[in-house]
Amino acid sequence: MRNTRDTNLLFELSETGRRAHRLPACDVPERPVGELVPASALAAAPPALPELSEPQVVRHFANLSQLNMSVDTHFYPLGSCTMKYNPKRNERVAAMPGFSDLHPYQSEGTLQGMLQLLYELQEYLQEISGLDACSLQPSAGAHGELTALWVAATYFRDRGEKRTKVLVPDNAHGTNPASAAMAGFTTVTVKTLPSGTLDIDDLRRHLDNQIAVFMITNPNTVGIFEPRIREIADAVHQAGGLVYLDGANMNAILGIARPGDFGADMQHYNPHKTFSGPHGGGGPGAGPICVTEKLAPYLPAPVVIKTTEPSPDPSLQGRETDRYHLDYDRPKSIGRVRAFFGNVGVLVRAYCYIRTHGPDGLRRVSENAVLNANYLLSRVKHCLPVPQGDRCMHEFVASAAKVKTEKGISAMDLAKRLLDFGFHAPTVYFPLTVKESIMVEPTETESKETLDAFADTLIRIMEEDADLLHDAPHTTPISRPDEVRAARQPMLVWPETY
């Protein structure tokens, strides 16, 4: 059934003269606007705004909002993106006036609560990563990558070493080589094996005195924990390079393995993924980075520090208390990468999430994320093969290559048809190392019933007539947009009147 909801534009619904409100007659003398505003600031004609009643506007937007898929409305197994449920408790805490009404130009003395939260979050992130220092400034995972690579570049420059290359595996997220290029490095691709893990011989071939950083995602993008990660890190270190961990997959290893312990020198977090910040609609993320001691002096300034000082509160009569400060006195710092203290709203949510779960709870998050992914893998692999392994971490990459050859059903067809059944599509065609790839990440917040419903639907779809799938989805207002054009020219209809 095609979607019958009204998807006209407000401009198309507009009727000249229609109004949402009627104002009472003016009780002061009216004067032409030209007498009040200089001619240079006046438009030649009023803007062509749509004219509608209030219920029309409300229904229009309410209906549009229901065309969206979100974690609050649908199962959203978008691999690599960790679309877990966002607890509403985080929202309540982030909206508390003590956090939400602050202004970054307030004096430090009036920001002690926020600074304490940020300081403690730095400490938690260091503990979870097994690294020594933290910057909360970067605005997203990709920005964290770029910041850390600048830190690395500055570290090598400070040591008088000229290292120009960053190594990136062929199944890495596209942001990795992009960040390396933006930071001024040359990117060199390292192969992965058919089994999905890194080709260590190929890595060794590339290790020379030009190597600055090896970027690795672990668990990697096909959902496998690199079994020889320690050996990999040692080889990079022997060549004088640094190991960067892309921490987007931390949801698989919280409280179980620490990047600092398996050889990472630096990493980013995606709090909007791992620590349940709402994301996916272009909303703000954050990309805190953690680094080892030797890289700490180069982190962006300021960082939040804690001191113990006599309290300024007279009633405490000079008793020692913890005070929190923004430390700008960091001569080796790469400088600011973001205004003020970063996207603090997202950081407050991450803090709330970490404190709510505690260390054991975080470990259970990962255990359940891995359990859910393995359950789903075992339910679908008989009809949708998973080329790289029978077991996975928090996500797996299946392949529609077989069903494409046999029935002409592609990964895209499956992804699109799932929408008709009320499931957000998994990630498709990433990573590029798996043909017709379908990357499924259920997360820990889904019930067995939801996982079963998804598996049953996927299996049922594969038995459907291929022609039905080729023009799916059938229940959305738009079925198959030209995706390249939609991204390059994001203009649906432009009203004639405008």
Ligand SMILES: *Cc1c(COP(=O)(O)O)cnc(C)c1O
């Ligand atoms: C999401 C993701 C990134 C980028 O993170 P953003 O927060 O979206 O900038 C990098 N690497 C991997 C593996 C990811 O999944």
